[in-house]
Amino acid sequence: MARMGRLAGGGMAMAKTARTLVVRRRERWPRAAETDPRPGRWQVVTVAGRPEEVLPRGRWPEPLRRLYGAVELYARPAPGGRGTELAARLLGNGPGLRGMAAHLVGDDPGRFLRQALREAKQLAETGEVLRADRSRVDRPGGPG
Amino acid sequence: MRALCWEGANALAVREVPDPELRNAHDMIVRVRRSATCGADLPLLAGRIPYLAAGDVLGHEFLGEVVEVGPEVRRHRIADRVVVCAGIACGACWFCRQGLFACCDNGTTGASAAESAWGQPTGGCYGHPAPLGGFAGSHAEYVRVPYADVGAFAVPEAVSDDRAVFASDAAPTGWLGAELGEVRPGDVVAVWGAGAVGQLTAGAALLRGADRVVVVDDHDERLRMVERHVGAEPLNYRDVDVLAELRERSGGRGPDVCVEAVGMAAEPPGLLAGRLGGGAERSLALREAVHACRKGGTVVVLGTWTGVVDTFPLGAVMQKALTVRSGRQHGQRWIPMLLDRMARDELRTEHLATHRLPLERAADGYVLFRERADGCVRAVFSP
Numbered sequence: 001m002a003r004m005g006r007l008a009g010g011g012m013a014m015a016k017t018a019r020t021l022v023v024r025r026r027e028r029w030p031r032a033a034e035t036d037p038r039p040g041r042w043q044v045v046t047v048a049g050r051p052e053e054v055l056p057r058g059r060w061p062e063p064l065r066r067l068y069g070a071v072e073l074y075a076r077p078a079p080g081g082r083g084t085e086l087a088a089r090l091l092g093n094g095p096g097l098r099g100m101a102a103h104l105v106g107d108d109p110g111r112f113l114r115q116a117l118r119e120a121k122q123l124a125e126t127g128e129v130l131r132a133d134r135s136r137v138d139r140p141g142g143p144g
Numbered sequence: 145m146r147a148l149c150w151e152g153a154n155a156l157a158v159r160e161v162p163d164p165e166l167r168n169a170h171d172m173i174v175r176v177r178r179s180a181t182c183g184a185d186l187p188l189l190a191g192r193i194p195y196l197a198a199g200d201v202l203g204h205e206f207l208g209e210v211v212e213v214g215p216e217v218r219r220h221r222i223a224d225r226v227v228v229c230a231g232i233a234c235g236a237c238w239f240c241r242q243g244l245f246a247c248c249d250n251g252t253t254g255a256s257a258a259e260s261a262w263g264q265p266t267g268g269c270y271g272h273p274a275p276l277g278g279f280a281g282s283h284a285e286y287v288r289v290p291y292a293d294v295g296a297f298a299v300p301e302a303v304s305d306d307r308a309v310f311a312s313d314a315a316p317t318g319w320l321g322a323e324l325g326e327v328r329p330g331d332v333v334a335v336w337g338a339g340a341v342g343q344l345t346a347g348a349a350l351l352r353g354a355d356r357v358v359v360v361d362d363h364d365e366r367l368r369m370v371e372r373h374v375g376a377e378p379l380n381y382r383d384v385d386v387l388a389e390l391r392e393r394s395g396g397r398g399p400d401v402c403v404e405a406v407g408m409a410a411e412p413p414g415l416l417a418g419r420l421g422g423g424a425e426r427s428l429a430l431r432e433a434v435h436a437c438r439k440g441g442t443v444v445v446l447g448t449w450t451g452v453v454d455t456f457p458l459g460a461v462m463q464k465a466l467t468v469r470s471g472r473q474h475g476q477r478w479i480p481m482l483l484d485r486m487a488r489d490e491l492r493t494e495h496l497a498t499h500r501l502p503l504e505r506a507a508d509g510y511v512l513f514r515e516r517a518d519g520c521v522r523a524v525f526s527p
Contacts, residue, residue, distance in 0.1 A: 046238065048236060048237050048238050048241065082238050083238060111256065114256070115255075115256065118255055121237075121249065121250070122234075122249075122250045125234060125236040125237050125249075125250060126170070126234045126236050126250055126291075127169070127170075127216070128168050128169055128170065130168060130234075130250060130251075130252075130253055130290060131167040131168055131253070132167075132253040132274070132278045132279070133164065133167065133278070133279055133280050133288060134162075134165070134167070135162075135199075139162060
């Protein structure tokens, strides 16, 4: 099975292909640097499908693509043929989030990142993100 | 459209609500023909499940007719008569591919809350709040069906609506009980609870070849059904010492498989703790099942538990080397088989619909169901 490595870091141009850093199956996710002022925990989901299907041509899947520059992303084959482990973590060594990334991440970035990973997984597995029913208030022309 | 809405603890009313709409490409809209009450609704009705909001539509066990399909729906066409699995699952994630549809990673819109409650999100269910789905229920004229190709099944012409509606939830839950217990020919099986799920668990155990199936309850009408419609042995716990009786009927060994099909509704915790979602439940039935079960046997927990349980006899589980298994049904795996059995008359369920009511009287139906009044096993609504 193909191995995937770190896909991008902050401030660089969007990666179109997988980078060279390979994460072997039994290794831990890369540790945060000692100086990292915000050592965010890796958020991980397992996505059904091979790495090359989850990340075709190494491209970041939506909605994670919108967080480019704010997070780092890793992928590696899951054991037992379970698919691909997709891990993301907020970058902690920069001047902080700016612009749209900061707006999207909001005041609970870990939670937001987890949600983005779940949506990326759903898109890869089912082709869409499951949407809740809309209430009367949420519908066009509704009260409120 | 008209729908049965939750308005607060033990308050229900049929109200005008917006029609459902296609929200995903795999959705379809079903016009409901039958929708049944279920014991899993009672904690919701009582206001003991967090996240439920006033105006939410209840109901998850249903059958109907397709009226609209999304662009990615391949298996269904308008006017098809379908029974829809009460559980919502994507069919594509690793869990669904293992047949564990109730463990689906993509079946709810409230995965974050489910992770907080249980560690991981599970599959969804109609008529439940976001951690368990976030989709409107089926006690309505119409219902949106996500992942329609995965969760909806055409009903054979030979199977009536009143029989097929129970293929949505009660019958697959009963099948789950027998499967988790790995019931095999020669087994003695005991089931606590003679409601629809308990009866269908007993029926599934017999279909798998169990030598003897005993159902424990205290409602004489239900126990008569067990004898007449299922062919299992009734045991009224008000009349006899259940543990002694089960020992006697299993040659002193204890039943090989003990199934708890009573559930959380049986014993509400203190009112305040229950409303806050933090009250520990107690299950006398589950404790009795653990004590009754033979050494090395299996105890199956089918009752709809969502919180924590107090005074669970873990010592007996360990000392007797019991296996405890549990889960919600994986109906997507079994509904076609169950419908075939219904068509062949091997599986009969229509007697469970003791009260057939128009949707407008659904609130009355829940009173009958909750109080078990007038011999009510299940109230089934027709919009």
